[in-house]
Amino acid sequence: MKNNNHNISEDTVAAVANLARLSLSSEDIKLFQKQLAPILEYIAQLDEVDITGIQPTSHVLPSMKDVFREDIVHECLSNEEALENAPDKGDGFFKVPQVI
Amino acid sequence: MKTIDEYRLEIKTKGVKPVAADVVERIVKIDKDIHAFCSIESEYIKTRALEIQSQGVLSGVPVAVKDNICIKGVLTTCASKVLEGFKPPYNATVIEKLKKADALIVPRANMDEFAFGSSCETSCYGPTKNPHDLERIPGGSSGGSAASVASGEVPLAIGSDTGGSIRQPAAMCGVIGLKPTYGRVSRYGLIAFASSLDQIGTFSNNMLDCAELLEVIAGYDPKDSTSVNIDVPKYKDSVGKDIKGLKIGLPKEYFIDGIEKDIIARIEEAKSKLKAKGAEFIEISLPHTKYAVSCYYIIGPAEASSNLARYEGVHYGRRSSKAANIIEMYKESRNEGFGAEVKRRVLLGTYSLSSGYYDAFYLKAQKVRTKIADDFKKAFETCDCILTPTTPTTAFKIGEKVEDPLQMYLADIFTIPANLAGIPAMSVPCGKDSKKLPVGLQLMAKAFDEEMLLRVGSAI
Numbered sequence: 001m002k003n004n005n006h007n008i009s010e011d012t013v014a015a016v017a018n019l020a021r022l023s024l025s026s027e028d029i030k031l032f033q034k035q036l037a038p039i040l041e042y043i044a045q046l047d048e049v050d051i052t053g054i055q056p057t058s059h060v061l062p063s064m065k066d067v068f069r070e071d072i073v074h075e076c077l078s079n080e081e082a083l084e085n086a087p088d089k090g091d092g093f094f095k096v097p098q099v100i
Numbered sequence: 101m102k103t104i105d106e107y108r109l110e111i112k113t114k115g116v117k118p119v120a121a122d123v124v125e126r127i128v129k130i131d132k133d134i135h136a137f138c139s140i141e142s143e144y145i146k147t148r149a150l151e152i153q154s155q156g157v158l159s160g161v162p163v164a165v166k167d168n169i170c171i172k173g174v175l176t177t178c179a180s181k182v183l184e185g186f187k188p189p190y191n192a193t194v195i196e197k198l199k200k201a202d203a204l205i206v207p208r209a210n211m212d213e214f215a216f217g218s219s220c221e222t223s224c225y226g227p228t229k230n231p232h233d234l235e236r237i238p239g240g241s242s243g244g245s246a247a248s249v250a251s252g253e254v255p256l257a258i259g260s261d262t263g264g265s266i267r268q269p270a271a272m273c274g275v276i277g278l279k280p281t282y283g284r285v286s287r288y289g290l291i292a293f294a295s296s297l298d299q300i301g302t303f304s305n306n307m308l309d310c311a312e313l314l315e316v317i318a319g320y321d322p323k324d325s326t327s328v329n330i331d332v333p334k335y336k337d338s339v340g341k342d343i344k345g346l347k348i349g350l351p352k353e354y355f356i357d358g359i360e361k362d363i364i365a366r367i368e369e370a371k372s373k374l375k376a377k378g379a380e381f382i383e384i385s386l387p388h389t390k391y392a393v394s395c396y397y398i399i400g401p402a403e404a405s406s407n408l409a410r411y412e413g414v415h416y417g418r419r420s421s422k423a424a425n426i427i428e429m430y431k432e433s434r435n436e437g438f439g440a441e442v443k444r445r446v447l448l449g450t451y452s453l454s455s456g457y458y459d460a461f462y463l464k465a466q467k468v469r470t471k472i473a474d475d476f477k478k479a480f481e482t483c484d485c486i487l488t489p490t491t492p493t494t495a496f497k498i499g500e501k502v503e504d505p506l507q508m509y510l511a512d513i514f515t516i517p518a519n520l521a522g523i524p525a526m527s528v529p530c531g532k533d534s535k536k537l538p539v540g541l542q543l544m545a546k547a548f549d550e551e552m553l554l555r556v557g558s559a560i
């Protein structure tokens with residue numbers, strides 16, 4: 001599948017920034033668009049490769065299938081340890097701004 | 101440069117505490133110039149020295165640890181503002197292993213933020229300088245680890261390598277840098293960049309020390325589902341082993357225009373040494389080499405964008421004070437905390453995984469990855485080891501490439517394929533260029549054949 005249009009617009013950068021939960025300024029959006037465009041152009045060379053019938057590699061190790069462990073509880077972090085680095089906490093919970 | 105054995109002798113004579121105090125003093129002095137450490141954790145080091153029982157294999161020997169490997173209770177921030185103040189509540193498995201070996205752990209070796217980089221310039225703490233020329237980069241992302249060993253601050257260091265982040269700084273600083281086979285060393289406690297590419301590895305000034313450190317950190321870990329249950333050989337036995345009759349492959353795609361003349365010259369000299377010891381060279385081809393950088397810069401950022409989604413100001417790290425609601429909290433915390441290169445890669449990764457682009461980018465890159473891995477499998481049918489340059493240039497000046505991200509990415513051209521294929525690779529120092537900057541050559545071997553790297557590397 002030849003996809004010649006690898007140009008990324010400022011609107012796309014803004015949309016992607018939203019997905020990535022980054023609050024970019026309009027100057028940043030312009031700058032990243034300028035910097036990402038040549039990178040995406042370079043990456044487009046993968047279109048040259050014949051990948052018919054090729055399996056994707058998600059793991060390099062052939063042994064990497066269904067790695068399980070016994071369902072036994074081992075040592076865990078205590079509630080205090082888990083909350084040690086919390087920016088805001090209370091009553092044994094992480095505290096955040098209103099979600100609902 | 102003091103070896104592990106020389107440290108052992110010194111510790112036997114003087115004791116662990118005085119040697120630890122000397123180490124701290126030396127680091128404080130040298131780091132004024134090279135800034136290999138985000139911060140010098142003198143209290144931690146001295147307390148650690150008191151705990152050492154002198155039973156372990158590395159008893160009292162200093163080992164610097166990259167700032168992305170979790171040490172319980174010690175600032176571990178991946179050189180990023182987004183993790184400011186973070187003190188992990190647990191030790192990485194490699195840290196547990198180093199503690200069991202009674203090593204003197206020296207935390208917070210400087211790095212590119214979240215390991216995204218090849219120059220150590222994107223650290224929120226400022227760059228590390230190359231000990232051979234303070235105006236130049238040490239390489240990255242494990243620049244601090246490499247510089248700490250090259251400068252003699254410590255004899256050993258551990259870092260991480262996702263696309264070359266151990267081997268490239270090792271080459272630029274003139275030390276040995278080893279990236280083991282994927283799955284050889286546990287990633288539990290390594291703050292993840294790209295989970296299918298990351299590996300923890302070693303820095304040292306000589307091959308025996310490299311083997312010793314590898315023996316300590318390698319091994320199966322049930323806490324890492326990508327850890328492989330293969331016995332850890334006595335790696336020390338491979339150092340200095342005869343190389344007569346070994347076939348060393350020279351891939352034509354790695355000896356191209358654009359490599360500095362002095363690098364080629366030093367490699368030719370190294371080849372002569374190996375030939376004199378009985379190794380044979382054959383030309384091989386790794387035909388998909390030229391697609392490796394593109395492949396990596398889709399897979400790496402894609403996996404990174406997923407791994408970095410957790411930094412949103414909820415559980416740890418920086419939480420923005422500007423947030424009016426939860427979504428704004430995520431966005432502002434991340435925007436304030438991440439540096440430009442991190443943002444670039446997160447954007448790139450998010451884009452290539454997003455609906456409508458997944459097949460064109462990520463899936464395609466995974467298929468090209470299969471072809472790159474197959475190139476190596478085929479090559480190892482005819483040779484025991486592969487030899488290439490580690491980098492196309494020696495250390496460049498600080499600030500020289502920051503404006504051009506693509507130029508920076510192309511510097512990784514020779515190191516990236518080994519990560520994509522999951523095979524072990526090592527950079528070995530082989531002299532200097534006309535500017536007296538270190539040159540490194542790279543050896544690659546079959547999966548789990550680190551012994552071959554140690555064997556051939558020690559003959560150079």
